Structure formats: C-alpha cells, structure tokens
C-alpha cells in the first residue's frame with residue numbers, strides 16, 4: 286500500500302467525521318440505552334430532570350425522543366415539537382408513539398393534562414403525597430406523579446443492576 290492511498294482527500298473525510306457521527310454508530314449507541322417495555326421503548330440514559338431523555342449527536346445535546354424520530358428517518362420541520370401522543374410516556378423513544386405538533390398546541394395539551402385529577406397512568410394527582418410540584422425554566426407549573434417517577438426510577442435502577 287502506498288502512502289498516497291491513505292491520504293486521499295484527507296480534508297473532506299476529516300470534515301465529515303468532525304461534523305456528524307456515522308449514522309450506524311449513532312444508532313447503535315442510541316439503542317444500547319433503550320429497553321423495551323410493552324410497546325414502549327424506554328430511554329435508560331440521562332434525563333433533563335423534567336422527565337425527558339437527553340441524548341447527543343456528536344457534542345450537540347438533543348431530546349432522546351427527537352433523536353429517535355430522526356433515526357427513524359421521519360421529517361421534522363424546524364420549530365415543531367414531538368408529543369408522546371400514543372403512550373404519554375415522556376421517556377419513550379418509540380417513534381411510532383410520537384406525533385409532530387406545534388409548540389403552542391403542545392403547551393396547551395400539557396397544561397390541560399396538568400389540571401387533571403389523575404396522571405395519564407391513572408395515579409392520583411389530588412393526593413399531595415403523590416404529587417411533585419415543579420416549575421420549568423419557562424415558568425410552567427407542573428404536577429408530576431410520584432408513582433410514575435418511582436416506576437421510571439426503578440426501571441433505571443434495574444437496567445443498571447442488569
């Protein structure tokens with residue numbers, strides 16, 4: 286082998302690697318942090334503290350469910366958001382459970398759900414012992430379900446222990 290063979294168009298190859306990781310590597314790394322739970326694919330990696338998974342494309346931080354959507358080859362216009370319309374499980378990264386939605390629509394849906402008396406999984410949100418009150422960076426008050434948090438924490442613990 287000659288040196289020239291190795292050094293063919295080095296700048297172009299280097300640039301490609303630096304800006305975006307190979308799709309296959311990205312996919313493998315992503316799905317190594319996912320466990321199946323019924324129809325849902327649960328994100329076992331880190332979260333943003335508000336119940337959404339956090340993933341990386343290279344060094345760029347993205348929502349795990351957004352990356353799942355991109356990996357599924359589905360289009361996502363700038364400014365649009367993805368809502369867990371099917372399962373309401375914000376840690377789910379099954380693209381089939383997501384729907385594209387506007388930011389305003391999304392805020393309205395979650396605000397309405399936050400006023401309900403039970404969480405999407407039917408646990409009480411009127412029992413103060415089961416409610417975790419959170420204020421998001423945008424200033425929304427959210428009433429999170431402690432039982433749902435316990436279930437998702439347990440899942441992460443089991444994944445780590447496995």
Ligand SMILES: [Zn+2]
Pocket residue numbers: 324325326371372373374377378379382
């Ligand atoms: Zn799901």
Ligand SMILES: [Zn+2]
Pocket residue numbers: 367368369391395
């Ligand atoms: Zn949503």
Ligand SMILES: [Zn+2]
Pocket residue numbers: 404405406407408430431432433434
């Ligand atoms: Zn719940």
